[in-house]
Amino acid sequence: xxxxxxxxxxxxxxxxxxxxxxxxxxxxxxxxxxxxxxxxxxxxxxxxxxxxxxxxxxxxxxxxxxxxxxxxxxxxxxxxxxxxxxxxxxxxxxxxxxxxxxxxxxxxxxxxxxxxxxxxxxxxxxxxxxxxxxxxxxxxxxxxxxxxxxxxxxxxxxxxxxxxxxxxxxxxxxxxxxxxxxxxxxxxxxxxxxxxxxxxxxxxxxxxxxxxxxxxxxxxxxxxxxxxxxxxxxxxxxxxxxxxxxxxxxxxxxxxxxxxxxxxxxxxxxxxxxxxxxxxxxxxxxxxxxxxxxxxxxxxxxxxxxxxxx
Amino acid sequence: xxxxxxxxxxxxxxxxxxxxxxxxxxxxxxxxxxxxxxxxxxxxxxxxxxxxxxxxxxxxxxxxxxxxxxxxxxxxxxxxxxxxxxxxxxxxxxxxxxxxxxxxxxxxxxxxxxxxxxxxxxxxxxxxxxxxxxxxxxxxxxxxxxxxxxxxxxxxxxxxxxxxxxxxxxxxxxxxxxxxxxxxxxxxxxxxxxxxxxxxxxxxxxxxxxxxxxxxxxxxxxxxxxxxxxxxxxxxxxxxxxxxxxxxxxxxxxxxxxxxxxxxxxxxxxxxxxxxxxxxxxxxxxxxxxxxxxxxxxxxxxxxxxxxxx
Numbered sequence: 205x206x207x208x209x210x211x212x213x214x215x216x217x218x219x220x221x222x223x224x225x226x227x228x229x230x231x232x233x234x235x236x237x238x239x240x241x242x243x244x245x246x247x248x249x250x251x252x253x254x255x256x257x258x259x260x261x262x263x264x265x266x267x268x269x270x271x272x273x274x275x276x277x278x279x280x281x282x283x284x285x286x287x288x289x290x291x292x293x294x295x296x297x298x299x300x301x302x303x304x305x306x307x308x309x310x311x312x313x314x315x316x317x318x319x320x321x322x323x324x325x326x327x328x329x330x331x332x333x334x335x336x337x338x339x340x341x342x343x344x345x346x347x348x349x350x351x352x353x354x355x356x357x358x359x360x361x362x363x364x365x366x367x368x369x370x371x372x373x374x375x376x377x378x379x380x381x382x383x384x385x386x387x388x389x390x391x392x393x394x395x396x397x398x399x400x401x402x403x404x405x406x407x408x409x410x411x412x413x414x415x416x417x418x419x420x421x422x423x424x425x426x427x428x429x430x431x432x433x434x435x436x437x438x439x440x441x442x443x444x445x446x447x448x449x450x451x452x453x454x455x456x457x458x459x460x461x462x463x464x465x466x467x468x469x470x471x472x473x474x475x476x477x478x479x480x481x482x483x484x485x486x487x488x489x490x491x492x493x494x495x496x497x498x499x500x501x502x503x504x505x506x507x508x509x510x511x512x513x514x
Numbered sequence: 515x516x517x518x519x520x521x522x523x524x525x526x527x528x529x530x531x532x533x534x535x536x537x538x539x540x541x542x543x544x545x546x547x548x549x550x551x552x553x554x555x556x557x558x559x560x561x562x563x564x565x566x567x568x569x570x571x572x573x574x575x576x577x578x579x580x581x582x583x584x585x586x587x588x589x590x591x592x593x594x595x596x597x598x599x600x601x602x603x604x605x606x607x608x609x610x611x612x613x614x615x616x617x618x619x620x621x622x623x624x625x626x627x628x629x630x631x632x633x634x635x636x637x638x639x640x641x642x643x644x645x646x647x648x649x650x651x652x653x654x655x656x657x658x659x660x661x662x663x664x665x666x667x668x669x670x671x672x673x674x675x676x677x678x679x680x681x682x683x684x685x686x687x688x689x690x691x692x693x694x695x696x697x698x699x700x701x702x703x704x705x706x707x708x709x710x711x712x713x714x715x716x717x718x719x720x721x722x723x724x725x726x727x728x729x730x731x732x733x734x735x736x737x738x739x740x741x742x743x744x745x746x747x748x749x750x751x752x753x754x755x756x757x758x759x760x761x762x763x764x765x766x767x768x769x770x771x772x773x774x775x776x777x778x779x780x781x782x783x784x785x786x787x788x789x790x791x792x793x794x795x796x797x798x799x800x801x802x803x804x805x806x807x808x809x810x811x812x813x814x815x816x817x818x819x820x821x822x823x824x
Contacts, residue, residue: 238791250790252790254789254790261790263790378769378770379769379770379775379778380775438785442782445755445759445786446759446779449755449756449759449760450759450760450766450769456760459688459689459760460688460689465689465690466790466791468689469756469788470790472752472788473788474787474788474789475748475785475786475787476755476785476786476787477784477785477786478779478782478783478784479564479784480560480562480564480571480573480776480780481548481776
């Protein structure tokens with residue numbers, strides 16, 4: 205299947221490109237590479253930057269694994285495919301910046317193929333990206349969502365609103381009644397209208413991630429910060445841990461199905477803290493995160509209104 | 515049901531007693547108390563000590579909640595009781611010491627009662643305690659398990675080995691193929707031979723916890739430690755987070771059924787860190803934890819052999 209090779213080629217070059225650009229903006233540390241094999245089939249390449257000037261940790265993981273029996277959790281809408289042999293390939297990344305003024309971000313693009321003798325293979329793409337600020341900046345949120353919107357636009361007017369809402373719904377901590385961040389795009393089970401178009405969308409998402417993220421990093425990386433901001437960042441990173449370990453389907457699927465733990469948990473923050481009954485001071489920048497940034501918002505509608513008013 | 519009131523009375527005095535003794539040994543901070551109500555019924559009292567000289571955080575929680583429909587996860591062996599109205603009361607505690615030489619510890623005693631009109635109420639006790647050292651000391655492990663053994667002994671020879679193994683099996687991180695610590699006791703669905711005996715066992719477990727833990731705290735609290743030990747402690751605390759959020763049935767039951775998040779997550783460490791591919795130096799004290807302490811062992815059999823040899 206030459207299509208599959210094309211996707212693999214894209215994913216590997218996406219991983220390389222993202223790592224190069226992140227290392228360039230960091231300027232202090234580079235990625236270490238770690239190739240690994242999986243007993244059941246396939247393997248991957250984990251690339252991790254630690255202790256950088258800008259990034260406390262950035263992990264960019266490529267994997268291409270094969271298995272004899274697809275777990276039900278691998279597809280949202282097609283549990284009927286469970287039990288088929290499968291292959292899955294993707295790039296997944298989580299970036300934990302050092303500065304509390306730079307948001308944590310996550311991106312993922314993946315292709316699943318479920319096979320059964322005598323039947324056509326069933327394939328679907330999934331992925332997206334989302335942003336988790338500690339201190340909110342409206343212009344960053346608008347830029348992030350504008351980038352997401354613009355890359356979706358060639359694929360139809362309904363794509364951005366649909367995947368934006370899916371992202372808001374997915375990255376939500378039910379036990380806190382609180383969003384993980386300001387969202388972005390999330391989609392799964394994408395196999396329409398055809399492979400070529402779906403693959404083109406995946407490329408747009410993968411390539412669009414840095415268009416959304418790097419300008420925010422550039423804008424915020426030299427802002428001075430101190431112990432107060434660091435403490436709040438570490439506290440909020442605890443929420444990131446909670447989401448990933450309690451609610452994230454991808455993480456749980458990986459850990460409970462014998463995936464490579466060290467690669468899956470590259471998403472964990474380098475340092476996180478918990479505090480009983482933490483309450484930000486009313487009106488503080490920390491309180492504004494909860495009040496103005498975490499509740500789901502249509503950032504672009506507000507931005508357009510604002511532009512018209514101006 | 516006067517039995518229930520007796521249990522409640524015991525649990526409240528256990529909470530008070532444990533907090534007093536922990537505050538006394540800490541000498542630097544005291545417990546703050548936080549009473550709360552639960553919308554569906556019942557409530558509790560959370561007591562938290564933070565930033566002490568000995569304990570970085572200690573949380574001792576009492577709760578007595580009622581509900582209209584028992585979730586299946588509440589009982590290991592009696593899923594048939596799901597859907598009954600219920601009440602649950604218990605004391606649950608997690609202690610995160612500041613010194614990496616003092617183990618983290620956890621204890622819990624609880625009573626469930628499932629009710630259905632026209633039928634006898636079904637009751638059962640559960641609980642136990644377990645120890646999570648960062649640096650292993652054989653004499654501490656033997657003392658901990660000897661205490662567990664001795665409090666079980668009046669209830670039958672088979673009690674300690676059975677609940678010790680249950681504890682080893684339960685506090686296990688499957689995704690790491692690694693125990694959370696050196697274990698202790700764990701049991702659930704205890705309703706034999708009768709209420710009075712089961713309640714007596716619960717009292718023995720609750721009261722025995724400090725007999726096991728305090729001598730270890732006393733022995734280790736003045737050992738000097740530095741950045742190396744602190745870093746390893748924070749790294750290992752990451753495992754504690756992983757267990758509690760991924761595998762702990764009690765935590766997940768609480769969070770997914772609308773329990774009080776701040777009380778449930780009092781078990782989280784004040785600070786934890788993650789590192790990609792952390793490997794302790796062979797032969798180091800950190801490596802010995804993995805090699806000699808985390809794999810399940812019969813601490814008392816070895817201790818008795820040792821005594822005979824001596």
